[in-house]
Amino acid sequence: MWHSGHPFATLDDAGMRKKLDALLGRTFKVFKFITLANLATSRVAVFKNQRQIRCNQARSEVLQLLQHGEHERALLRVEHVIKEQHTLDVYVMVEGYCNLLVERVHLIDKERVCPDEMKEAVSSLIYASNRCGDFPELLEIRTIFTAWYGKEFAARAIELRNNCGVNPRMIQKLSTRQPSLYSRLKVLKEIASENNIILQLEEASLTNEEALKQNHYEPESSTSSGGPKRKYKDAVDAAQDAFKLSANAAAAAKAALELSRSEPHDTHNNNSSKNRGKSSMR
Secondary structure, eight states, X not given: OOOTTSTTTTOOHHHHHHXXXXXTTOOOOHHHXXXXXXXXXXXXXXXXXXXXXXXXXXXXXXXHHHHTTOHHHHHHHHHHHHHHHHHHHHHHHHHHHHHHHHHTHHHHHHOSSOOHHHHHHHHHHHHHHTTOTTOHHHHHHHHHHHHHHOHHHHHHHHXXXXXXXXXXXXXXXXXXXXXXXXXXXXXXXXXXHHTTOOOOOOHHHHHHHHHHHOTTOOOGGGGSTTSOOOOOSSHHHHHHHHHHHHHHHHHHHHHHHXXXXXXXXXXXXXHHHHHHHHHHHO
16 A cells, blocks of 8 residues: 555546656657657658649640540549548648547557557558658657557558558558549540540550559469469458459350350251251252
């Protein structure tokens, strides 16, 4: 039992834990975090302007191709527009999360369990730190959060484990997969529509171009029974592959149905031709 003069005599359990953490140097580095977050947002402001210029230039190049009637080349070039826009979107998210955490840093400092309303921001910054080499501050921020919330919390965000809390949009924007044909067509149609241009694309060339672009996708034979299983880069990679497999399965089922409908008709025609041959021989 502590006497009235003991430093922990009037503390509740939470207060006592906080006092012990302070004595042992296990406190959240508030000032250091705020400094790093402010440095990151300052860097974002510069990078956003640079990336916006590059994005505008990429869109202008696509527009020039469309105006010269080179629509097939424009479909290829629009991939750069999408990548620049994705990077720009990530910068905006990083900036927003840093500002949010600075405003609510007192909630982080209170408890060593991440509050639900802060989990997306914290987890997304940890995830981005592993993929945004432009921001060395994010690596230091990740170190601070890892020390505060634990290695398991950080690993869950970096490896995208269940209940990781990372914003799905950030996962998609930071994916290394090439933009799908659907995404490229969507952006190309937007650029064409804004400038009153009617797209003229050949369906055959779209199909061939899509097959060439999906170089991260392995043939189905490699994932069939007895073959090696596909290894995925991230959650988006796995989801897109699952969509492709389901689409292929649906196409195969449709083809099988059409063939089954045509078989009786073909058999009847074959029998008729055989009968006509016998009668002519007679």
